[in-house]
Every structure is written in structure tokens, then in C-alpha cells.
Amino acid sequence: MVKVTLQYADYFPIMDNARNSKTRKRLFLAFKNKCKGNVPLFREMMILRDEAARLLGDANYAAYQLGDRLVTSPEKVNSFLDDLRCRLADRGAEELKRLKALKTADREGEPAGGEQYCLWDYRYYNRLLLEKDYQIDQQEIAEFFPLNKTLEGMLDIFSRLFGLVFYEVDASNQTKDLTWYPDVRIFHVWDDDDDGGEFVGYLYLDLYARDGKRGHPFNINLQPGFEYENGDRSYPSTVLLCSFAKPAGTKPCLLHHSDMVTLFHELGHGIHDLVRKTRYSRFHGTMTVLDFCETPSKMLENWCWLSRPLQSLSHHYETGEPIPQSMVDNLIRVKKVNSGLFYLRQLHISIFDLHIHQPPSHASILNTDITSTYNSLWQSITQMAGPSGETTATDTGGNDWGHGYATFFHLLSDYGAGYYSYLLADVYALDMFHSVFKSDPLNPEQGRRYRRMVLEKGGSQPEMKTLSDFLGREATTQAFYEELAIGGRSRIC
Template identity: 55%
Template sequence: MAPAIYKKPPQLPPKFTATPDSLVKDTKALIDRSRKIQDGLVKDVTTASANFKNVLLPVALDDNKMAIESHIIGFYQAVSTDKALRDASTEAEKLLDDFSIESSMREDVFRLIDAVLQKKESLDAESQRLLEKDHKSYIRNGLNLPAGPKRDRFKEIKQRLSAISIEFQKNLNEEQGGIWFTREELDGVPDDVVDGLKVGEGETKGKLWLTFKYPDLFPTLKYATNAETRKRVFVENENKCNDNVPLFREAILLRDEAARLLGYNNHAEFRIEDKMAKTPKTVDDFLGDLRTRLAPGGQTEIKKLLELKQEDLKARSLGDDNSKYFLWDHRYYDRLMLERDFQLDQQVIAEYFPLQTTIQGMLKIFEELFGLAFVEITGEDRTALADGGKGSDIVWHEDVQVFSVWDDEGEGAGFVGYLYLDLFPRDGKYGHAANFNLQPGYIDENGKRRYPATALVCNFSKPTPKKPSLLKHDEVVTLFHELGHGIHDLVSKTTYSRFHGTNTVRDFVEAPSQMLENWCWTPSQLRSLSHHYSHLSPEYEAAYKEASGADKKPADQIPNSLIANLINTKHVNDALFNLRQLHFGMFDMTVHEPKSHEDIEKLDITSTYNRLRHEISQLNGPEALGGDWTWGNGQATFGHLIGGYDAGYYGYLSSQVYSTDMFYSVFKEDPMNGKEGRRYRHTVLERGGSKEEMDILEEFLGRKPSTEAFYKELGISK
């Protein structure tokens, strides 16, 4: 039961009781309401009488209300087990996107907003930002083009790009591929993974079905001793969504055409203009400098890993190609190096991080650092919040956990919002790890705060009768990262939903979460998060003893020696990891920064993706075995570049500059400094995107950000 002080949230959680019919019907009603508001503005307000209150405010208030329903309408396609509901969610999102494009190109509304801007009213800072951003948005949506064929073509492109984005992500979510393997071909893969695979019948009798979902894919690439197995898994995973190949190409071509219609030299110039970087040259210089600094380290790391591969193959009397280091070798020999040189067994470390106790430990860190309280809502409390419905109405699947989040007593004990955790894979579900805003926070028309709801959607291995879900350390980091986005979403306090939470520029949005990853490399925090699974129940204790052959269970918390070994590996093969990120960022810029439209029309995107990966990461693919550069279509699995990170993937690397600077400057000496944690919460996280991100950073740091800590952390300082 929840403590009395945190018993009854002042706002009910959303319900997840939609049907395919209701989703589409509700969407059309939302669109009709918004269109009426826009039509009313044009009818009742002239450019002479236009001001912020009678033009911008009604639209902003409607945007707030729209977001309360529309985010959930689109969310079903990522999480529902009902294909009809997922399809309806996809259809509804297309309707919403089409309406958004229609709204963004209304010249009659733009004329009113332009009139407001020219009047230079005295507005509060967030309202002024809303006015300026909205005005710029209309121009970026083609309203500086003369009415006629060019503007019509621009609108047509926008609509098609929206449809491509929805179809591309749907293909990824619905992907059902995999490979049949014999048990022998999966030699080395942990038993708890192999034992969970579907067993074949008929023609495939005796074989096991390995999917491309993370809990199957990554352990196989890390542990399968058979190089041919790893190669098949790697190559076929790159080709799991080949229906997306033509969609990706079409999107690249259309983006370039649209940017040129607006007078930009390419799509990258258009996209980066309103980011922190401002120009493609800034991005290209940053990525180029990073590549120059990382390349020697990558060569050194490959040399050591290749030596390890040669020793391994010799020890096993295998005559495989040992003169090259392949893409499908990397996770395997990276893991082997950690075990050999650092006595680091990730399987043993995972035993100390059962999913549920790790989550409890993480939430406790956030409570202490940011002045929050998390209260899980279960049983009767769920029913009480279902407002006359069933307790199951306030979640979308039986596995989902829901928490009410509060300020602690020191912060005033007020309500903050709702946090949902959806942690295990299932058919049709979003396949990666992400944070989804379900309902933003804002101030309503009566001056009352509306509270947010946010969801973490992940794909960790499911518990079994003999083991709970156990997290590898990199999964602990992933969970902490996504929870970081969730906290950003929860504690944000903006007037308008437009700026709520993670609605910042793309090259800053990852920084708050990346900064929090540092807590996963801090000895005291790792110990506090750990709890060996054999201590969870007598059944798990017995299963552990049986599996390990030990006569007693280990200590509850992870030993200091294991923590030291783990922390010593933080930067092992770090250059190769960052070169992989660099490949994604440079490929993104390459396809979005052509010299001419003819250049992008002639570009072989698949060959470019694979060739760039080889040139930047220096790892070999099937092309080194006599094939060509068209062996895999990794770009077709790259949802980021279709889902909002186009000409923006560099943000994962550039925001690391900011996150490392913040951690080194403020938290490195004392990561659990609650005073600084609360200052960070109120200065950075609360603001969302309501203020220039560089101004937020400078206020928190007390100076302009510096790359020094970032390069020092990577060990590549000048």
C-alpha cells in the first residue's frame, strides 16, 4: 500500500481501453475540433486585431489538449498485442500527420501569426519563444514559396514522407524473421537463451528458432563459438527488413527535393539550421576531427582483437579465415578479451542485477538525487484509479508496471506524474529501448497544472522458473539511460506542451540521459543497485546452487573485486564503439548532404552504407570474402534516420560533449550530491525546450561548454 502522503494522485491516469473503431473515430473528432479552432481564428481575427492572446494562445491550448489524446492513439502501434489495434493506430497516426501538414501550410493562419510577430508585444520568455518557433515553422513548411505548383509539390512531399515514416517503423515493429539452427550450431550460447527458443516440428524437427529480437540476437553474437553461425545471424539481421530499402531511398530523395524547393542546398542544411550546431560544416568538422582522433585507437584495438582471434582459432584447431577481423567477430572477441584480460564474466555480473531489484535501486538513486518518490500502483490501488473501470484499464498489457511519482517532502510532496515500465519483448512490439511520452505536462486555460505520463518500452529477457530476468551491465546502462529520458519527461514544468520534457533540439536531447549513464560506472552506485538473484527466493537459491554446483549462495551485493574489474573495462575497445557511432553519423550526413540532386539520385545507398562502415570502423564484412558492397541493407533497419534523427544522428556524439562536461564539472567528485542533483533538476530538466538549450547549459555550468572532458574521457586529448 502507498504511504498516506502519496496515496491519491490529484489526476487520474489515462485509460488504455481503445478499440480499432474508437481510435479512428476519436482521431477524426480531434482533427475536427482543431480545424474548427483554426477556421474560427481566420473568421474572427484580422491582421489588425491579431495579438498573442487571440491567435497563438487558442492554438497552443488546443495543441495541449490534442497531445493528451494523440500521443496515446499513436502509442498503440508500438505496444498492443492486437494487430487490428496496431493497424488502426497506424491509420490514425497517418490522419494526424496529414492534418498536421495541412495545418502547418495554412497561409491564412500564418498571416495572423506574422502580424503578431511584427507587433512586438511584450510577452513572457516562453510565450515569445512559442511565437518565434511557430512563425519559423510555417516558413520551413513552405509558406515562403509562392502559392501554386511549387508549394503544392512541397505539400505532396511532406505527406509522402509522413506515410513512409509510418510504414517504415511498422515494418520494423511487425518484423518476424529468424533462423533455424541446430543446438550444435548454437554451441556457446547461454543455456537460458537456448532453452527459451521455439523448438521445430516436421521439417525443422530438432532445430531451434532464433529470432532477431535483442534477447536472442546479442547473446548469440557474443557467445556462439561457431563463426558461421555468427556470420549468418549478423548478415540476415542486416537484411531482416528489406521491404524498407525502397522506402529509405525514396525518403532521402524526397527530403533533398523538398530542401531545394525551400532554397536550401540540401536536407542537412535545412535540418541543422535550428539545432545547436546551426550549420552542416560545424557537424562535419566535429565528426571529421573525432574520426581523426579515434582512427589510431581503432587500429590498435583491431590488432589486439585479431591476435586474440588467431590464438582462439589455433587453440580450437580451426582453419577459419584468421587474417581478417569481421563484423560478426566483434561482439564475440570483445567479450572474450574482457573475460581473458580483465576476468570479467558478464554472465556472472548479470546474476547481481535482477531486473526488478535493479529498477528499485535506480528509482532510489533518482529519489535521493532529484527529491522524488516513486510509488508502484498495484491491486486495489489500480482499481481505485480506474475511475469505475477495471484495474487492468490503466495499463496496456499485463506485464506493465505503473508508478505514481511525487516530490519528496523536502520538495513539497506534490504530485509529479505517472511512470510506466513495459520491459519484455512480444510479437508486434517496438523492438528497441525507448521512452515514449504518453501525455505531456502544461498549464491549462484555468492556470492549473496538467501532469505528465511517460513510458519506458524495452526488450529484456523474460524471467524463467529457474532465473529472474537478469541484466548484463550494458543493459543496466540502457535502462538507466531510458529512465533518464523518463525523468526528463516527468519533472519538466513548462507552460506549453510544445516545449515539455524531451522536446528539445535533437543535438541536446540525449545529453541529460547520457550524463546519468555515468552512475552505472560509479562503484558505490553499482553496489547499491546489485542484489544477487539467489537471495530473492528459496526457489532461485536452489536453482542457483544446482546450476553453479556451489554449496552456498554468494554475498548479496556484488564484490568490490568484480566492480573494479568492470570499471577497468569502461574504455576497452572504446575507439571501435565510437567509430561505430561515427559510421552512423557520417552515413546520415552523406545521404543528406549531396552536392546536387543528381548526385543523390545516382548514389547506391546500400553500397555507401557498407563501404563507409568498413572505411570508418575498419571492420570487414562479406565483401572481404569476395562479395560486393551490397551484401546487407543495414539502413533499412535504421529507424532513427526515418523517425526524426535525419541529419541529426551526430547528436548522440555531440551531446556526449555536453553530458561529459556536466558530469565532470558537477557530479564526478560526489555523484550523489542531492543539492547539485536538485539544481540540475530545476535548471536543466524542468525547462524542457522552453529556453535556448545553450543558455540552459551555460547557466548550469556557469560558463560555455567545453570539449575537454569529452576528449579526456575518451583518452584522445590533444
């Protein structure tokens, strides 16, 4: 018997690779039913948030939260989400049809039953599709992206684009009080000579998993930068926290492409944190309005889908060879594969988030069946079947089979009534990338311009002004809709 935990490190590989549908379903249900004690706490939080917003004179918690964001009302966000859902419906249906056909072929000769395409089928058949139709072997790709070498390549890209120099503090020269764990790495970050050679700040990298550490990668500010009254600066410190597997023997930690995208994204937050130059710490780095703060890092993710950056980041862990061009070409081809279904899943969470945070009355949230709402929206938006009627369904229309929302960190944090920010960040990020970087992604002149006009501004001026100043016009959805091949052009607000 093999012990399987409900940690991401066990859950995702099994959902990706377990051919037996019953195994996937069993693990899916266990994963969506963990931390049952959070369910009443989540409900209480929604009730208290709504009560607090109404006491402050707002219609609901969503209205309270959106008052000072880029998109200033729930109605505008709802309109954006509804429009995107309509535009994606046909694309999602076509992608689902293709995956259903793959499942039917995969199950040929098996007993009848299980013809529906279910929520626990997605990751398995998505992987199978990439392997069969696009020759994508994630394990083979990972061999070209050992963690430390890939990280060196990422820092080199940031150096070339933004005029930065990274000096690692030799571990033998570190005193014990400089870090909180022996394998934490520290970099002194400076402007290069062309940009004046001034000190920028400190970058900490805490990359490997250990007991008690959060599983998902994230970036946090340790010390914001600001200006003293005499004009001197206090320099920022930022840390990238990950939970990659520690190298076993002589074999290094190898990154799947999705891991690499996430690492580049979070490191982008760290760079935003470091280069920000504001007078007050309150507006430092990523301390922008919530529905803008993901935009800079979302834009940088595009470099992980381009041939030149992928070549420069790659380094086979045994031979040192770069990734073959044919493998790069195949990888780039799959960027948009099943992207409709991906964004429908993002829409599910965003729509649920806004729904529970904008009840028409306080009595309404008291009477809302949060579990049924979450699960029914998931199934209706993605058009994938759930296990309704097969587990503990009682009086909720068969949709009380799991409470995935109760462990969804964003909904319990400042991202409450704000998960749509990830979708909006993609809109703004693609607008900037297509307009400025797509034709020459490693152009140092444009990189420095982006640093000065976007990254260094932080939250010290209205973020919509930051966008329009950099673009030379108002931001639109055109590039985002073109990327998804769903057409159209409109302003967000």
C-alpha cells in the first residue's frame, strides 16, 4: 500500500497520470473535502464581511472593496466577467469535445459507464492530448531546466532588460543571523554601470520544501524602500519562497515548464519590489491597488513562451546542451491548447467570489448555500460533470460533494472580491506585451523604459495613469481577445 497525502506534490502527479478514473475520482473528492472545519469558518467570514460593509454604508463587501480599485464597481466587473464567459463558451465547448473524444478512445473496450467528461478527467486527458498530438513530454522538457541553472538564466534576462546586476553572498561568508535557514540564498542587487551603479536592495531565495512551509511559490516584501527626511534611502528586501523538491544525490531539482512560468512570475514580483523608488513605504513595490499588482508579473510570463528566452534559460542537467529547437517549437504551439477551458475555470472562481461578496441583502448571505453555489457554478461554467448524486448529496440538488472554496487561500485573504484581478492582469499584461515587447522581447531600451514608467512607480500614482503613460493610450481588451481568438475590442473602465 502506498501512502498518498493531499499535498500538491502528490495530488497533481496522480491526477495527471492515473489512468484509472476511479482512482482520480477518489483522490479528487478527498482533496475537495479536506479541512472540513474551515466550512463554518468560511461561512462566518462571508457573513461578517457583509455585515461590516453595510455598517460602513456600502451595499455589500464587493462594493466596499472595489471603491478604490482600477475597476471601481462590482457592476463593471460583473459586466467584464459575463462578457468573457459568453465569448469563451463556444471555444470551451470545442475544446471539451476534443477531450471527450480522447476519453472515448482511451476507454474503448471497457464496460459502459463513465461516458461523461468529469472534473477529475481534465488534468489526465489534457496531459494525454499534449503528448499524443503535440509530442510534449513534460519530464523530458524538465531535464533542460535544472532549478539553479534556470534561475541564473532568469536573473540574466532581468539584468539585460532592466539594467540590474546580481551579486550572490557566498554562503561561507554569511553569519547565522543573515538567514532563517541554511540553504537560503542572498543576492545584493545593484544598477549596472550604464544606470549609475547604485545599490538597489536585497533579494532572498528560499527555494526548497521543508516541514511547515507553504506549498505554493510566492513573493513577500521583508522591508519596503522609502526616503528619509534628509533624502537618504532605506533599501528594500524581498524574498521568493518556494517548495521545490531538494536535489536527491547528484540529480538536481528539475522544473516542469509550468514550474518555470510560476518561478518567473514570482521572481517578477520580487524585481518589482526591488526597483520601486517611492518617497513613502506605503506605496512601495507591489503595494498598488489589488487589480493591478499582478499585471507586471503576468506580463513577464510571456518570456517563458518565446524561443530566444527559452533557449537561453535551458541547460540540460547532464550534457549542458540547450533545449532542441523542435522541442521549443512544440512547447510554444501548446500555449493556447485548452486555454478556453483554463479561463473558464478562472471565471468560475472569479464569478463565485463576486457572487458571495455581493448579496442583495444581509438576509440573502445568511440563507446562501455556499457549497452548492460553488460546485454548481464550477460545473455549469466549465461544462464538466461533477459527482452529484454519487456521494453525500442531500437537499442541495446534489452539489454538496466537496468544499474546495474552504481551502482556497485567495478567497480568505485580501483577494476576497478580487480574484478577478488575475483575469484583468492578463488583459493589461497582454496589451503591454503585444504593444511594446512582442517584436523584440529582449530590447534593453524598452526594458528600461518599462522599469522607469511602470515598475518604479509602484502605487505612487493612479495605476491607470501608469498604464496609459506607458502605452500612450488607454488600455483595451484587444490583445487579450486576439490571444484567445475570441475577437473584439473594448475598454474595461
